[in-house]
Amino acid sequence: MARFGMAIDTKKCVGCMDCVVACKTENNVPEGHNRDWIVTVANGKFPNVNLEIQSQRCNHCDNTPCVACCPTGASHVHEVGAVVLVDHNMCIGCKACLASCPYDARFVHPDGYADKCTFCIHRVEEGKLPACVSVCPTHCMYFGDLDDANSEVSRLIASRKNHPLLPEAGTSPRIFYLI
Amino acid sequence: MQELTTTRHNPQIDPFMQVWGWEIPVYLFLGGLVAGMMIISGYFIFSKRYKNTNCVTYTLPIISLLLLSLGMFSLFLDLEHKLYVWRLYTTFKISSPMSWGAWILILVYPVITANLLMDSPKFLADRFPQLDKIKNFIHERPVLIQNIGVGNMLLGGMLGVYTGVLLSTMGSRPLWNSSMLWVLFLISGLSTAAALVHMIAKDVDERELLAKADNGFLTIEIFVLALLLIGLLTSSSVHIEAAKLLISGAYAPAFWVFVVGMGVVIPLFIQLLAVNHKIKHTPIAPIMVIGGGLILRFIIVAAGQYSHYLNAHFK
């Protein structure tokens, strides 16, 4: 079974927010809510400063506290690519999954269910790339199977210095930032 | 130095998480209170105090049912998709404390009802004469009564533990991520219940016993609070930051004044004087304990949501 993940090149990302807009359009994300967002991390002290720009979203973790705590089974690991999804028709909106995510990647959709990035599974199942990946003007995002050692993401992660977000939270996130 | 800027501003999530407002603390408080009342009532049955017709075990079930229903209504109000609440009962998810809680609550109702049927309240007994027959049926069977007592203590214990486990399994929130949390919520549930039952009990012996028990629970609560904080302070940096929220941070004034002072230390002092017959028993100390228990849930739920892995790095 595939295990989808991403590699995002922070050396290329300029923080243009095209990924954010593409996601909102593709997934009809309601006004005032975001499934993906841009974080800039400024490190160091002048004159030795560097800026890392990260396009962030649900990390589709390997260890999923959000799925474990869900009382209805609405939050689940999809059979395609082990993508973490929410079944809107089963969600009671108890918000346990929101509280359990160390990345605060989820929010409550105005229609009353927990919502978050789906890795655009509806596109991926049609053989396309997630909307954010396909629109990025700098081509800084790579999407693919982490279990396939020959996939572009796996090779980039193996060959370039990288870090996931908050590894100490113990969820084994599957998005890696190339630095 | 590290500076972090984000474009995300999701409601209830940013700048810090506030997905659970007043409903969940009220639910956890009432759940803990009912759990404590079940344990006390069960103990009174088990220790044969029920033979005294004045025993408070005959008053508690109806109050427990009312408070528990209020608590569940509060939880219901918190749900974003209220019409789907029945989904909780179409599955049992072993990894989800919330699922455990939903099913425990379903088991708690019949156990309290069995306690109630031992001597139904007058307004019910007058309307349904069959209740008298049930009462006689139960009272002819001492083993059944013992089992009702044990059942109440057991389910009460499970309910009390669950209110803490619900939060403590969330590794994402360092303040909650302590195995002492369920002990704290269980002991706080017992102390608030002892305080409430103390005010309701008609039998002088029982009142004295409950005041003494409450002093015991409050003393243990001080140690549990200390152990919770020590546990966090000796853990990783994120846990240390989380403990500081209560010790010296944003939630410290409310924590020290209302939870530790008003909720534990002062009533303990008053009740120690009362059980040693230096002063008379008044409702002041029990009311303080109950207020402190409620505020404890509010502070833990709010501060826990605020505590975050990133907060330790970016202050």
Ligand code: SF4
């Ligand atoms: S990032 Fe959060 S919501 Fe996404 S899989 Fe991990 S824990 Fe779950």
Ligand code: SF4
């Ligand atoms: S909000 Fe919905 S998806 Fe999240 S834990 Fe509750 S029922 Fe599951």
